[in-house]
Amino acid sequence: MGPELDFEKPILELKGKIAELKQFMDEKNIDLSDELNRLQERLITLEKETYGNMTPWERVRIARKLTRPTTLDYIPMLFSDFVECHGDRLYGDDPAIVGGIAKFHGHPVTIIGEQRGRDTKENIMRNFGSPHPEGYRKALRLMKQADKFHRPIITFIDTKGAFPGKAAEERGQSEAIARNLFEMSWLSVPVICVVIGEGASGGALAIGVGNQILMLENSWYSVISPEGAAALLWKDAGKAEEAARTMKITGSDLKNLGIIDKLIPEVLGGAHHNPKEQANIIDHALVESLTELSQLTTEQVREQRLAKYRAIGNYDRIQEKTNQSAFSYSSERQ
Amino acid sequence: MKDFFIKKKKYATVPSVKARQDVPEGIVRKCPKCKKIMYVKELQKHLFVCQSCGYHYPIGAHERAEMLFDEGSYMEFDKDMISLNPLQFPNYMNKLESDRKKTNLNEAVWTGKGQIEGYDCAVAVMDKGFRMGSMGSVVGEKITRLIDYADKNSIPVIIFSASGGARMQEGVLSLMQMAKTSAALKGFSEHGGLYISIMTHPTTGGVSASFASLGDYNFAEPGALIGFAGRRIIEQTIGEELPDDFQTAEFLLKHGQIDQVVPRSELRTVLGQVLSIHAEGGVSGWDRN
Numbered sequence: 123m124g125p126e127l128d129f130e131k132p133i134l135e136l137k138g139k140i141a142e143l144k145q146f147m148d149e150k151n152i153d154l155s156d157e158l159n160r161l162q163e164r165l166i167t168l169e170k171e172t173y174g175n176m177t178p179w180e181r182v183r184i185a186r187k188l189t190r191p192t193t194l195d196y197i198p199m200l201f202s203d204f205v206e207c208h209g210d211r212l213y214g215d216d217p218a219i220v221g222g223i224a225k226f227h228g229h230p231v232t233i234i235g236e237q238r239g240r241d242t243k244e245n246i247m248r249n250f251g252s253p254h255p256e257g258y259r260k261a262l263r264l265m266k267q268a269d270k271f272h273r274p275i276i277t278f279i280d281t282k283g284a285f286p287g288k289a290a291e292e293r294g295q296s297e298a299i300a301r302n303l304f305e306m307s308w309l310s311v312p313v314i315c316v317v318i319g320e321g322a323s324g325g326a327l328a329i330g331v332g333n334q335i336l337m338l339e340n341s342w343y344s345v346i347s348p349e350g351a352a353a354l355l356w357k358d359a360g361k362a363e364e365a366a367r368t369m370k371i372t373g374s375d376l377k378n379l380g381i382i383d384k385l386i387p388e389v390l391g392g393a394h395h396n397p398k399e400q401a402n403i404i405d406h407a408l409v410e411s412l413t414e415l416s417q418l419t420t421e422q423v424r425e426q427r428l429a430k431y432r433a434i435g436n437y438d439r440i441q442e443k444t445n446q447s448a449f450s451y452s453s454e455r456q
Numbered sequence: 457m458k459d460f461f462i463k464k465k466k467y468a469t470v471p472s473v474k475a476r477q478d479v480p481e482g483i484v485r486k487c488p489k490c491k492k493i494m495y496v497k498e499l500q501k502h503l504f505v506c507q508s509c510g511y512h513y514p515i516g517a518h519e520r521a522e523m524l525f526d527e528g529s530y531m532e533f534d535k536d537m538i539s540l541n542p543l544q545f546p547n548y549m550n551k552l553e554s555d556r557k558k559t560n561l562n563e564a565v566w567t568g569k570g571q572i573e574g575y576d577c578a579v580a581v582m583d584k585g586f587r588m589g590s591m592g593s594v595v596g597e598k599i600t601r602l603i604d605y606a607d608k609n610s611i612p613v614i615i616f617s618a619s620g621g622a623r624m625q626e627g628v629l630s631l632m633q634m635a636k637t638s639a640a641l642k643g644f645s646e647h648g649g650l651y652i653s654i655m656t657h658p659t660t661g662g663v664s665a666s667f668a669s670l671g672d673y674n675f676a677e678p679g680a681l682i683g684f685a686g687r688r689i690i691e692q693t694i695g696e697e698l699p700d701d702f703q704t705a706e707f708l709l710k711h712g713q714i715d716q717v718v719p720r721s722e723l724r725t726v727l728g729q730v731l732s733i734h735a736e737g738g739v740s741g742w743d744r745n
Contacts, residue, residue: 286686286690287694288690288696290684291683291702295665295685296665296682299666300638300665300670307638307643308639308643323622324661324665327634330635344627345627345630346622355625369628370628371627376628379542379628427639431632431639432640434636435593435597436540436629437594438537438540439538440536
């Protein structure tokens, strides 16, 4: 389950007490099951209270847990016959983005996902899930292949952002991200994007232009990380907690803003508490989305995606001081 | 005695430097690169390029439009479009208001149409004086509308980027403007539209990673800072100092990211050449012979 966070400590303590009590009962052969039941009920209430009212910052910290399931954890639980495909055919293979083909409930799909490590060693290999240009270009290559063979595309977003490195700039990371936005908008197959952990900036968006955007309850998605926002806005990265609130980055915030289509619930305490059950919940959401999108013709798939992005924005005209958006994205999205 | 002498000399120069800086901005300007002082009127005549070292002063959207189009040939679109505050971000509206006064623009981009060397064009010019040229909903919407206009009227699009990137105060909505503008350009491109991107100082972050990098032709002004991530963040991340020319227009040219670095004085000529080549019908032009 990984190290508990500070706000989870009371739960941990209570769990400890329950374990102690059980041990005591076994050793002394005394029946204290009334007391045990009472404690177990309290644990359920406490967990619901703690995990049901998490602040945006607490969700960010859940999203960053090393034990949180990653793209490669979900793939075998959701798909069969996964064949991984490497390389962008231009420069190299980026381990921070994985991709390939597989079957989903028997139907062919293309899968692309950002991949962070599950421990330090793996994180170094995966560059902490921060892609280089070759990662975006590999993703684009696989998306074009999916388009050719009329396979739906499912992407998993999980990144702290594009990698701020010298080589990434030299190899044109701006162009690589821009090119993906440009090309993804025009694909003729359904694209479903699922934010499974962190989603920051162009690094997330580069595999995030879809017909439907789904988000796990404890994931976050924004123009920049809370630390980055705090540093830029207030010259103080320590104000990340405040930024997490102000920047409106959680799944429910984005649902309210009309940016995402579906908020996927998580198992109590976060996906890492029961990855298998979490995969089931994601599976249901994906089946629902694919069923909806399969009703559209190829032309409609493209049109729906273009219309979705065309409508995002919030603005007014000086003359009409109505404080209403001239082109309300929320009503357009219905 | 020797030390004392040097010290004194050093001290004596301080007021004179300060005095030079005190000269009113409106009459003369000091080149930040070679320190040469020039009359603003003289600078204006030379398109705000230092005649001593070639430094290109950043210019506002109005100045750019004035020097770009054939005389009296242009008009502005969507001038009255303004930002709302979708995240209820503290102080955002006040900051917008003060930048409106400062720049005489309602948002960080000017859009319109006009003629360049006789060719009709749809043009966007970003202004770094307004919220560092950052892209929020209005910038994204104005640029998208401009592209739609060009698409309907079958004229080229030219965008002058000058931006620190996505606008923080509109959060994820700013991020989505990257997708919105890029998607509009894709449709335009599929219909055969010509898009010329001109990167000026600075073109960074979300603007660099969307429409600015998507030109059929990508040009940049000399010395312009162009890149995705900030220099300081990169230095901190990789723990090494970056070369002086890192993320300059010249650096991008060397690394294959842009077609040409075009000095401001030659820009109209180069644009005229590209526009005139595209005004011909390509292969089909040979039919007429």
